[in-house]
Amino acid sequence: MAEEWERLLSQSITEPEQIAGRFEIDIEALRAVTAIYPMRISKYYFDLIEEVGDPIWKQCVPSPLELQDPYGFDDPLNEEGQSPVPGLIHRYPDRVLMAVSNSCATYCRFCTRKRRVGRQEVELSRAVIAEQIRYIERHPSIRDVIISGGDPLMLPDAEIERILRRLRAIPHVEILRIGSRIPVTLPQRVTPKLAKMLKKYHPLYINVHFNHPREITEESERACGLLADAGIPLGNQSVLLKGVNDDPAIMKDLVQKLLRIRVRPYYLFQMDLVKGTHHFRTEVEVGIKILEALIGHTSGLAVPRYVIDAPGGGGKIPIQPEYVLRADGDSLIMRNYKGEIYSYPKAPQMEGAIKSRSPDGKRPKCR
Ligand SMILES: *Cc1c(COP(=O)(O)O)cnc(C)c1O
Numbered sequence: 001m002a003e004e005w006e007r008l009l010s011q012s013i014t015e016p017e018q019i020a021g022r023f024e025i026d027i028e029a030l031r032a033v034t035a036i037y038p039m040r041i042s043k044y045y046f047d048l049i050e051e052v053g054d055p056i057w058k059q060c061v062p063s064p065l066e067l068q069d070p071y072g073f074d075d076p077l078n079e080e081g082q083s084p085v086p087g088l089i090h091r092y093p094d095r096v097l098m099a100v101s102n103s104c105a106t107y108c109r110f111c112t113r114k115r116r117v118g119r120q121e122v123e124l125s126r127a128v129i130a131e132q133i134r135y136i137e138r139h140p141s142i143r144d145v146i147i148s149g150g151d152p153l154m155l156p157d158a159e160i161e162r163i164l165r166r167l168r169a170i171p172h173v174e175i176l177r178i179g180s181r182i183p184v185t186l187p188q189r190v191t192p193k194l195a196k197m198l199k200k201y202h203p204l205y206i207n208v209h210f211n212h213p214r215e216i217t218e219e220s221e222r223a224c225g226l227l228a229d230a231g232i233p234l235g236n237q238s239v240l241l242k243g244v245n246d247d248p249a250i251m252k253d254l255v256q257k258l259l260r261i262r263v264r265p266y267y268l269f270q271m272d273l274v275k276g277t278h279h280f281r282t283e284v285e286v287g288i289k290i291l292e293a294l295i296g297h298t299s300g301l302a303v304p305r306y307v308i309d310a311p312g313g314g315g316k317i318p319i320q321p322e323y324v325l326r327a328d329g330d331s332l333i334m335r336n337y338k339g340e341i342y343s344y345p346k347a348p349q350m351e352g353a354i355k356s357r358s359p360d361g362k363r364p365k366c367r
């Protein structure tokens with residue numbers, strides 16, 4: 001029997017005509033894009049669009065710019081090259097990412113796995129998933145498994161549970177993680193039944209993917225609340241997107257709203273060099289400015305780590321504003337979030353340095 005969310009999914013927008021029913025668009029131009037990169041927009045996410053070109057629109061409605069990308073690569077992170085078995089990426093020694101589904105409730109136009117998601121021909125069958133799990137069983141160094149896709153929550157509860165149960169039976173697998181954008185694009189899929197099932201497989205972490213404050217709605221709040229009530233720590237992975245969230249005020253609003261729905265900002269990703277996504281890419285300075293606008297200016301809990309996933313598959317590299325300005329003799333000269341200058345002795349026992357460099361000239365009280 002189909003569940004309510006499956007019924008909702010079947011009402012998704014997949015044809016350009018369905019958009020033309022509500023907004024003025026060039027159907028032919030859109031069709032040229034969807035012939036290469038599939039479109040699906042859940043009815044729920046589509047209804048969040050207020051006008052053509054707004055931050056929700058940009059993330060889900062195909063753009064002719066996708067076909068005019070001179071720079072991108074199909075697989076910039078060399079995920080295929082680091083997959084010892086199909087769909088399982090083993091990049092770091094102690095953790096792997098397994099793709100268990102190639103479909104999503106809404107296909108994000110900026111997706112890093114644009115080469116794969118939404119395409120029937122790249123099938124992730126039960127047999128493929130079983131092969132991924134056998135690989136994990138054979139490699140005792142793997143203590144952390146990320147279940148990803150596509151979107152793993154596109155699978156029926158019973159399929160997800162089969163995977164979780166098999167992974168939990170592997171003694172060296174300490175933690176499980178799920179990466180999903182479903183709480184953002186189809187929050188109705190997060191049911192009490194799903195939360196109750198997931199709860200059995202702790203320690204389980206879920207990373208969701210909000211990019212804009214307008215994605216935080218009553219429904220997405222309810223979905224995250226159900227998961228949090230099941231004891232699942234929630235993190236958020238945002239992508240820095242031109243014209244969507246490349247603005248300190250928008251990001252500050254987003255990260256503060258995330259904490260209110262019990263989601264802790266985890267990563268802010270610089271766009272990967274994915275073919276068909278060039279129009280979303282910002283300069284790295286934009287991300288650094290955003291972090292500068294967050295660090296110290298809002299709860300430390302709200303500040304994600306800004307990372308570039310190294311082209312070629314080198315892993316995530318943190319990019320940060322510079323707070324240490326220089327070394328001055330035995331002291332570090334630093335600035336705080338307001339730009340005020342402080343110094344600190346490089347070797348903590350150097351009292352002389354403390355005396356002479358402390359901003360107010362006083363010795364620290366606690367020793
Ligand atoms: C992001 C990622 C991970 C997990 O990285 P963390 O920094 O531990 O969150 C693992 N494997 C792959 C292939 C990844 O892309």
Ligand code: SF4
Nearest residue numbers: 104107108111150181
């Ligand atoms: S939900 Fe994730 S995997 Fe799916 S299209 Fe969006 S970014 Fe890609």
